[in-house]
Amino acid sequence: MSTTELETTPREMSDADHTSLGLYEQVVRIRTFEERAYRLFMEGLVKGTSHLSLGMEAIAAGFGAAMRRDDYTFCTYRGHAHTLARGTPMAGVMGELLGRASGVCGGKGGSMHLTSVEHGVMGSYAIIGAHLPIANGAAWSAQARGSGQVAVCFFGDGTTNIGAFHEALNLAKVWNLPVVFVCENNLYMEYTAIGEVTAVEHPAADRASAYGLESIIVDGNDPDAVYAVATTAIDRARAGGGPSLIEAKTYRHGGHSRADPGQYRPEEEVAAWMQRDPVPTYRARLLGAGIDEALLTAIEQRAQADVDAATEQARAALPPDLQAAYTNVWADGGSSWRN
Amino acid sequence: MSTTELETTPREMSDADHTSLGLYEQVVRIRTFEERAYRLFMEGLVKGTSHLSLGMEAIAAGFGAAMRRDDYTFCTYRGHAHTLARGTPMAGVMGELLGRASGVCGGKGGSMHLTSVEHGVMGSYAIIGAHLPIANGAAWSAQARGSGQVAVCFFGDGTTNIGAFHEALNLAKVWNLPVVFVCENNLYMEYTAIGEVTAVEHPAADRASAYGLESIIVDGNDPDAVYAVATTAIDRARAGGGPSLIEAKTYRHGGHSRADPGQYRPEEEVAAWMQRDPVPTYRARLLGAGIDEALLTAIEQRAQADVDAATEQARAALPPDLQAAYTNVWADGGSSWRN
Amino acid sequence: MAELITYRDAVARALAQEMEHDPSVYFIGEDVAAAGGVFKATKGLLEEFGPERVRDTPISEEAILGAAMGAAMTGLRPVAEIMFSDFLATCWDLVAVEIPKSRYMTDGQVSLPLVIRTANGGGLRFGAQHSQAVENWAMAIPGLKVVAPSNPRDVIGLLAAAIRDPDPVVFFEQKSLYPSKGEVPDGEIVDTLGVASTVHSGSDVTIVALASMVPRAVAAAEELEGLGISAEVIDLRCLVPLDTATVVESVKRTSRLVTVEENPRLCGWGAEIVSIVAEECFWHLDGPLTRVTTPHIPLPSADALEDAFLPSVSRIVEAAQKVVQ
């Protein structure tokens, strides 16, 4: 449906409206950033590889908004969105994608390993499944320290078939850890449909009972729905209620990584999901709820400006000094293996 | 109940009686062998370690009887019973326990790695979980070759919490493999109760649905019940009906391995399970069914005689020749890594 | 007749040749069938040999190698792809503790004719978890054969030999070499494992290299010629079986050794070559035995850094000059 049909006259802003605008701002910022990252990859400025969250922004936005400042995020190589959603400055993320000294990891991590500990982003992990047990560890430490922090761990549908998933979910339940596992089910692994290699229909939700957990599925393209389910799970974990496993149904607009056109996906499927693009649909919902379009336009313009600025800063930044390769292997700052 | 109460007058033997006698013979042979293995370990003749199936004999007996001669067995370090249940000669098994050249693996495998390919025993694996994916491979090959063979894979309750379990069960279902996974749930791992480290009550059965499988629990101390469930699962697999996961409830009479007295187990628990010892209870059932006690006594005497003979042969056998250490690393029979 | 093909296409040609040759050869891995592999090195195999013999798997590396191992012991000759060699770590129990020990522990009852293909090494700006050169991990495990070709022709000859070999082979394809081209003769190509090749003859110093380091070593040898140093370059091709005869014979002539490996510094395969030479050629040596390696650091992602720390032609030249002077 077109947004205009829905438009009503602007009105006073409620708390809920502010939350909605925050969510909209986040999806728009991520969308704008990812579109730019794709362009820079095609221009050869982003080297190696890059995995985008285009179409999947609502999950990062909803959880980011539900998390406390000191909560922990663990994500994958497809982690630009989650890194930004915790407030990591765009320039540092863009700098890392471009392999600059100004990057959040000084250019040593790259697109797949974005990390910003000061923003609670404890790392982007590029080995399928590896970070689920690690997220448990952060949750265990929060529990031991009585800090009330919660660890939120994002991963894909394909990740539910690797052993580390199983080990992590079981231990999380047995130790009653404050951790929330979020499966971003975008229906595909790299180029293979999850349905072709999985014993159950819902790769995460149909496994929940194997760990004594409730089966939870949410529309991953609906920022409000994600925010609601995230708030419930995170609050429960913080209150000592233990872990959750949430399956968020979503879809990536582009391919798996780099220049993959994603042609292994049926046209109708792509078209159907494009109808559910979280950015225009959420925009329409807000307008329908009577939010002043000017506010939305302002958000969109601010996002463009910020991404432009971040891109400029990253382009202007220097590559890492060669000596940097020999730093931070060890806590003493160096890399010597001999006395 | 005492056996005498149940006794009735002997009668003609039915097919069912022959099956029962076969099962009884198998549990008695395994029981007798394992008691001897324990004694030889305490005498220092079995070196290293040894994991017995005392109290768990009915599972090996029931499955052994239900398998076709060319089916595949994959078991663990706790594999004496499963190796014998496929018809591997006792002398070769005893020889391996004693580290003799006459052992089924020439003394190079030891108690934890009993293997007899000619009897379908494709190996005893000492790394928890490792053999579940390997059993899939044998089942995949049987499927590809159209041989109608089935792979049966035995493992313990503690093994359900390691990643390889999860990966194997999922692939078995996705590829519809002719494999039967049998969890011997003896309530303990080494010295820790399975309930203390597992998110669900039934470590295997409560996970079946995560792989699109039926939840199956059987009394692992009842040879008839095991035989029945084994026959159904194996026939289904052979007919192209895919994998099964079976949880057999049982208990080990002794400790985990070596000289472990198993004192971490509550006395009442041990006492209660001793009441369910498969050997006397099955003996009583057969007598109650009117089987001539003389037949049972004969089986018991034959088992003793065979174990005595196997022990003598093993004691008399030579240790492996030192040169044997350099054989069979490679298919050419040797061990050279250079040209 | 011969044609110029890429290292990438050589992989598919070798697999097709062997699946054609032997119906018991099966191929499994992640995204290998319908997608033709993430490096496009297995394109066309599904179409040619069908879904029974060319199968996509879940992301379950232990299940993949378990399937290969169990199938190999019961009559198939499986080839399993582990997409990146870094991921061997997620199934290392199968690679290091199950597959290589089975024949030995059963005193020969079990045969495992299987091949693990994997994309190895750096140079693509993939960062520390997708760029490791881990052929030394496999070389350290008794019971594994280890192969790493440096050119398209060898990819075919050695992969064919690995598939026909009755023992488990880990086959390292250097991912930085996939786009590289080379002459390949028509018809079936099957080599023998354990035979190194001397790709550049010389008399002053022996340079031993493998896979992606071979073209760099050859370039260095050419540069050294201009500097009046005659370098012999040996392409090992296999780490196990290891062609020690070729290395020892060469070092006895040149009296000097430089190894060039992508492995990080400590316990790389270069250390093994140096140790063999230090024991078996000691009285022939005229200079310190030197290794050119990646420094002992995780590989950084930024292109500027990655290029600076993988062994380069100039580092090889310097090392050779140093041992000769």
Place this chain on the structure above:
Amino acid sequence: MAELITYRDAVARALAQEMEHDPSVYFIGEDVAAAGGVFKATKGLLEEFGPERVRDTPISEEAILGAAMGAAMTGLRPVAEIMFSDFLATCWDLVAVEIPKSRYMTDGQVSLPLVIRTANGGGLRFGAQHSQAVENWAMAIPGLKVVAPSNPRDVIGLLAAAIRDPDPVVFFEQKSLYPSKGEVPDGEIVDTLGVASTVHSGSDVTIVALASMVPRAVAAAEELEGLGISAEVIDLRCLVPLDTATVVESVKRTSRLVTVEENPRLCGWGAEIVSIVAEECFWHLDGPLTRVTTPHIPLPSADALEDAFLPSVSRIVEAAQKVVQ
């Protein structure tokens, strides 16, 4: 005052000392708490420090090391036990690809003060899957510190140092040494990582050993004395950081080197020591550099075979005689 205690009891004493010293030290593993460990090396810790700090885990090695890693990056100092070093293969991704690279990839944002304790090596007739000596696997990974004590006193001093170290340490306890006894002084013991010790002085040949090979090397040195050969024995104690200074200084004096390791032949730590010496001491050498290792085979189970193939005193003596003559 000092007392005679076992290597096994030294482990529990070191853990108690450090858990006493620092409330952020936590200890997890399979059967480590209520049962006190399958080697009884952690007896009494649960009773002393309670179930919050001393925890039994499921049989989930990846979950164990993941818990340790995540906890270490967020304020705890976890010690995780991997029961047998062979099982490191089931969590090798955590050991080799996650834990050692995290600080580097994040350019120092993440600190991982954690220790992985594990029972390593052969000699107990446990067969090929429970007897491997894999300290070389860990040494090959940039970002890991690697420790392997040879006696009860060092178990305490080095385990304490490992726990207080800000970087990840893999701590190899040689399971054949658990029953061995040694003098241990009273009070807190904390050593420094990366310092080798010369346990027997000599002038004809340097013998470099580690863990269970140290007592054998010393016995060999004593036997060699009778044969008129003066052998110096160095106990490395740590592989990373590596005390190359002590080794290089010694070899420059003795001009000869024999390394003694439990690793299988190829790419063991002995090859690294030989390579360092072959490059840095070349002009001082008077004889071939020799390694005594386990042959490159999986370890057989039978006692007769196992005893014959782990490096023995007599093999060390022969090797030293050979390089000296």
